[in-house]
Amino acid sequence: MEKVLFAVLTLVYLELSRRVVTAPMCAYGQAGCHVPSLADLFDRVIQQSSRMHGISSDLHSEFNKYFFLRKNLIGKRKCHTHGILTPDDKENAQRLGREQLTDVILRLLGAWGDPLSQLHWSMSQDHNQDFNHYSSNKSLEISDMVHELRDGVVVMTEKMKLLGVLGNTVGYIAPDSLVPSSAFSFYTQGELNSMDHHDLLYCFRRDSNKVKNYLRILKCTTLPGLDC
């Protein structure tokens, strides 16, 4: 009896002494939180985009080797992101300005989230085990990366807005607002086949390169430093 009482008292004491405090997220710069600087954000984002592009490039070359396909698009097909106007040379890109450039980046990243998931799903369904085992992992990876990168760019944009570097004209962009939900249907009406896979990969490879390049331009115009 006394033991029970003692145990109860102990537990009560511990309960009172211990306070679980929910720590706030650091995204908005609360005190006591280490907030990454804009330069850090840029670096992270650029690294991520570079990795993403590298993986997509590998996947594409693997696809070409395995299936002996031509590197270019079969026929005259376009990428589903052709509607997004992107500067195709340096002057045009510099002429765009930061806000528009950021906008383009976000659009591009947003346009690819869903198709890549579809691609992953489609590749995993493919009966060609040897190749798909290798490529399905990669497709999953790039699919995840695209989502992460988009979130990262959003955070960075917010940061830039906060710092006054970026104007407020860049509105919050819904993930799929500018891209028709039937983006995937752009490529095929039915199930994706290998050719479709190839086209998708080709388009994504190029777009990831664009993103990487635009991010770099954005960084160097926003934060000119040693890296630029």
Next chain:
Amino acid sequence: MMKKVVEVIPLLLLLFFTTHATGKRYGPPEKPALTRCRSPEKETFTCWWEPGSDGGLPTTHALYYRKESSETVYECPDYHTAGENSCFFNKNDTSIWVNYNITVVATNALGRAFSDPVDIDVVYIVKPNPPEKLMVTVMEDKGWPFLRVSWEPPHKADTRSGWITLIYELRVKLEEENDWEMHLAGQQKMFNIFSLRSGGKYLVEVRCKPDHGFWSEWSSTSYIKVPDYFHREKSVWILITVFSTFIFLIITWLLHMNSHSLKHCILPPVPGPKIKGFDERLLKNGKSDDVFSALVVPNFPRASPSNYEDLLVEYLEVYVPEEQERILEESKDLHDGCLKSEISRSDSDSGRGSCDSHTLLMDKCGEAKEKERQADRESGRILTETQRHQKGWKEEAFTYAHAMVSPDMSGGRVKTWPSVFSPLPQYSSSPLDKQSSLKMAKQHSLSTSSFLTQPGNSPKEALGTSYWDSCLSNKQPHLLQPQTQVHRELQARSDVNISSVEHKRATEYVEVQRVNKEDMVLLQPVVSGCGRMEGMHKGEDYSKREDYSKVKGLDSDNRLLLQREVLEGDRCPCVDQEMTGDSCTSSTVCTTQKPTACIYTAMPVQEEMALAVNGYVDTATMGALPTC
């Protein structure tokens, strides 16, 4: 249209026939091939093609391209900027992330040929120019030098705006080597190279590459020479090594120089056995019987060793410059107990091998083995005087001496006469005390005389006295003593006849007449020159042969006082054989002569050092006091 065709046909036919006629073939060109397209900065690009055979006719090439998602065919805007068989696309005509479809067409009079189309995206064909302004300097970090390499990106590549991102790689090598050392520098434009060789000349080159593109060519080589530096640590170690080597060499040399003395110090020589009669060689041969039998000493221990004086060992040393002979003698008990011989200096055995000891047999180390069998033999060099009365004496003495040492004599007790007066070889160097020497001689003579007075002594018992005048035959040479020579001299010089021998009186000289066949020594008092041989010493008057003198004493001036005695009667029996009538005659002369018993004063000591050295007192040389 038709007209044109009509016009062309004959031309073609003409050409066709002409080619046929001349034997040369003309034909349409082969299709060209696009070799490569490159963009140096992702803003312009150039394509090169390889023309095929022209078919013998002048052929023109044209490049046509089509952009992605456009059906418009454009021709190459610039054929010349990039050189022969090239097409240069300037900034206006270049679009990035756009797929170009390029084709080259070769055209000649007979036809045209299309190359295979090539699809390119400018982004993926970037090959930048090499980096520029490569600078290499030598810098120092805590005493260690290193190279700082810095460069600039190619001026055309716009890295400032972030349009193009380059990564760099540099390579270093020594001038005399063949292999390069590669270093990936990433995006930085500066790099440090460590671990340099002192005084080496280095070559440095750098190149760059965009993220996804081609490596540029290597930049121009930059040369740098690293100054000589002598690192402290290494220099210290080198000095230490050099010094220790020197010290080691010196120590080795010293050890080598003193190896002998060191050997003595560390490993002292083991002294040989000093057991009388012990022979190491016998041990080596394995004949233990002989070894131990030699150790057995008959009559040992003595019956009455209580009186140490009984174990008198008398030593006599006679110098023989020409040859060494060994005389073994044993001194028996002396009737005159007063006589004490000076026992040879005890020989401390330490530190010397068996060969070194002079108390042991001299020939142990080198001479005949037979001589070593004598157990209680003590080595002594007995030297006789160079001049002998007769050669025969010498020979006999020699043989006698040798015979004495022969194994046949093993039955008898033999003793050698160790040196009394001085260490063996130094006969001449030690100035002897005349008195002591005289005493020695006297003792010796007395002892020998006492010995000899015992008749029937086996001649095998060594007769070592030189005072004896032995009339020996050649058949019995073993009795001859080389010391008789000295005796001879003494006799010759002495004017005093020795009184008749009284066998019981130990103080008188006797003369060994001969040894008969029974090995008995016949004694004869020295009366006359019995047994005198020819060849008197120094040609002295034979008639005036000098006999032994009785020593009276020494005066204060260290002069020996002798006393002559008149011989009574002729006691000199004539000896047969060689002792011819001369001796008798001489003896007769002696007797008749009746020399006065005079005591001659001794001559100064210095004159006859030779004899003194021998240990004998030459009474004659000492002179005699005229006490007549």
